[in-house]
Amino acid sequence: MQGSGRLTVVFTIVCFGIISISGCSEGGGVNIFSLEDDRALGAKIAASIASDPAQFPVLDSVQYHQAYAHLYALRDSILQTGSVVHATDFNWEIAIIHQDTIVNAFCTPGGYIYVYTGLLQFVDNEAQLAxxxxxxxxxxxxxxxxxxxxxxxxxxxxxxxxxxxxxxALAEVAANLTQLAFSRSDESQADAFAVQYLCGTTYDASGAAGFFEKVQQDDSTQIPAFFSTHPNPDDRVAEIKEEVAQLQCTGTQTYQDSYRRFLSTLPEAK
Ligand SMILES: [Zn+2]
Incomplete structure (x- = not known):
């Protein structure tokens, strides 16, 4: 936690895959966008973000190559489980946004992943980040x-x-991506799939539950209403743990020590 105690937890988890009329997706909805559309729209948004360092101060991937390599290894461990449907279709590029006061991560269609340093510093360990x-x-x-x-x-x-x-318009969409909330059912589905992805790794697959518990316990964190109400964090924690039990996930690692070393490769927190 930062001394100011004014961390803004946005944690919109706003990854939006694609616009589908039904509001659903691989689950059987009518999707008017192709995978190529996902990739193209994601690339456009990513380019817009890259062109706006004031709004999105992305850490240089060469200067901070150690930090990026660590996150890519984490990403690869998820992609290599075989549980990610579009593991090879989408980009899955990672950008670290250097804003220590924002606890958030988001993703574009086509898999461009953005994670704020505020989130990296907020989590207790790598399993929560995973x-x-x-x-x-x-x-x-x-x-x-x-x-x-x-x-x-x-x-x-x-x-x-x-x-x-x-x-x-692209800049506006990119900015709004950091604030949008998904429907309750989409959030629950993403929580469940996150467990499925991690179940094939050495990570404790209930890592996200630990994150939600930490958010709830943090008095200094400002939590937007949408985050605390849909789904209810208590319900999310319970459902995540239930999914882990149902799938009989065996991973137990939190990688706390190596995570601390990873944090030391980032700019010093302010
Ligand atoms: Zn979400």
């Missing part, structure tokens, strides 16, 4: 609808972003 990142990846992998985004922008505008050159 749980959060697996949840983000699940939203992209499952190609969850963003009802809010579709309502806000309309399908035609989102389609136009793929083929056109609308920098200001």
């Amino acid at each position: 749980g959060v990142l697996a949840h983000e990846m699940a939203h992209a992998d499952l190609r969850h609808s963003t009802d809010q985004l579709t309502k806000a922008y309309g399908i035609s505008l989102l389609l136009n972003l793929i083929v056109g050159e609308n920098g200001s």
Whole structure:
């Protein structure tokens, strides 16, 4: 925790996979976007984020190559389980955003993953981070609808972003990505899939539950209403642990020590 005690937990876990009319995705919904559309829209948003270092101060991947290598190893351990549907279809590129006061991570369609240094410093160990990142990846992998985004922008505008050159609209979508919340069912599904992804690794597959417990216990953290109400964090923790038990996941590692070494490769927290 930072001395200021004013961490803003956004934790929107806003990965949005793709816009599908039904609000669902690989689960049988009518999806008007192709995988290529996912990739194209994700690439456009990623380019927009890269062009806006004031809003998204991304750590340089060469200067901080050790930190990036660590996160990519974590990502690869998830992708290599065989549980990620679009493991080879999507990009799964990682960018670290250097904002220590923001506890958040998000993901674009097509799998561009963004994680804030505030989140990296907030979690207790690597299993918690793995749980959060697996949840983000699940939203992209499952190609969850963003009802809010579709309502806000309309399908035609989102389609136009793929083929056109609308920098200001892209910037707005990118900014809103950090704030949007998914439906309760999408969140629950992503929680469950995150457990499935981690179940094939050495990580404690209930890592995300530890994160939610930590958030609830942190008095200094500001939690937006949507985060604390849907789904209820207590319910999420219980459901995640139940999923771990049902799947009989055997991983127990939290990698606390190696995680501390990873943190030392980041800029010093302010
Ligand atoms: Zn989510």
